[in-house]
Amino acid sequence: MTKMLDETEARDLMSAGKIGRLGCIYDGEPYVVPVNYVFEDMSIYSHSLPGRKIEALRAHPRACLQVDEIQDDLNWRSVIAYGNFEEIRVPTERRTILGKLLERFPLLTPVESRMVEDAAAPDSIVFRIVVDRITGVEEQ
């Protein structure tokens, strides 16, 4: 039976997740890519090297993040959050966010550790999706 999650359940699932699939639009086509993220205060924080995803988000800032917990085909929960892409450029803010990501994803060391120490380095993009809508469904 499929039921909608209420907003608290949807937020909790988004907070618990570590890997989401980021949806964006590149040149009129949908584009989906797995990302590590931290969800806090209705923002999704992540970082990336330059590439297709960043080009897509800069050109078309509307994005979504889909996160799920799938046990099997008949027992799963999925949540999707929509929002607008914003780059974080202020070094102190970059450092704080990279610190949170590093804490949650210790395997990302040492590249990201170096980035935390030198958060002003321009080659990595730190960004947030400012979420304005979140919905979820559960099948069980």
Place this chain on the structure above:
Amino acid sequence: MTKMLDETEARDLMSAGKIGRLGCIYDGEPYVVPVNYVFEDMSIYSHSLPGRKIEALRAHPRACLQVDEIQDDLNWRSVIAYGNFEEIRVPTERRTILGKLLERFPLLTPVESRMVEDAAAPDSIVFRIVVDRITGVEEQ
């Protein structure tokens, strides 16, 4: 180290997967949803009840399917296939495709079994994404 998969590796990963994240565009916004699928002869086959995904695909047939195998943050492979959405309306074709889906996803019984027996029933949508581009990356 990140490397591009060649097309054979990308196709193999797409064939091996069972759950993908379908990306489409709904009202100018990206939309991502997990789906069960079968990949065969450069087409992605799936089915759905009516809803947001089907509305999106009918309005904007360009879609993608992203599939990954993630061991941890530093060991993963991800593939994305792009193509155009087509509904399968011919009852014999619907039956064949639902049969393949049912074989691969036995847990989907009994709803889909009934659909195979009565594949002309209009309430379920059987569709394919006719793939024209597939790329993949590997991190290890």
